[in-house]
Amino acid sequence: MCGILAVLGCSDDSQAKRVRVLELSRRLKHRGPDWSGLYQHGDCYLAHQRLAIIDPASGDQPLFNEDKSVVVTVNGEIYNHEELRKKLANHKFRTGSDCDVIAHLYEEYGEDFVDMLDGIFSFVLLDTRDNSFIVARDAIGVTSLYIGWGLDGSVWISSELKGLNDDCEHFESFPPGHLYSSKSGGFRRWYNPPWFSEAIPSVPYDPLVLRRAFENVKLITCRPRSTLCFWTKEINIFFL
């Protein structure tokens, strides 16, 4: 798992603030020994500590869209990135990283693209054209993520609490399956499976269906580090 850290809208673009963000990002270094990255746009900072999985040679983060107006820092794996690339035929990708699709999907579909991602992830996306940002965490919170607020009105995001607790007035766990949008200024659930509703299932429990699900387990291999992932469509679970 990589480490991500972002400070957004802190009204401070000084060298001292940059040094502070780098210092805090280094607290997450144990999560990503392969690369450390920091992107600053005015008073917004996106940092990344990378444990390289997909495209180790050129998938370093933060990642960008074509004109670098959209920037993302991501922890996790996007399992369906190859299919998503096919939907983005008119886009040019700089890397083979699974996470490279995120900035391009945002350009194409806006905030609602999160629902198209199949995987485990948490990310911060900054649109430098209007300084708006979105933050999202995977459906059931496999990847860790925290959010905090500074006294100056800044929003802080970190894979671990130690990246933000010293600098925030208030902080909390980022809710799984949710998206935080600076435009609407709040959280909304992006993951809305039918079983979230109160409705009582009309289909009675059938152990044979469960058995069939496990018999139909599909093996997915995430290259190049050969992470093996099993998936079963019937009950929609992943296990490593």
Ligand SMILES: NC(=O)CC[C@H](N)C(=O)O
């Ligand atoms: N460890 C991670 O979170 C990996 C991030 C990204 N999928 C990569 O391959 O670089």
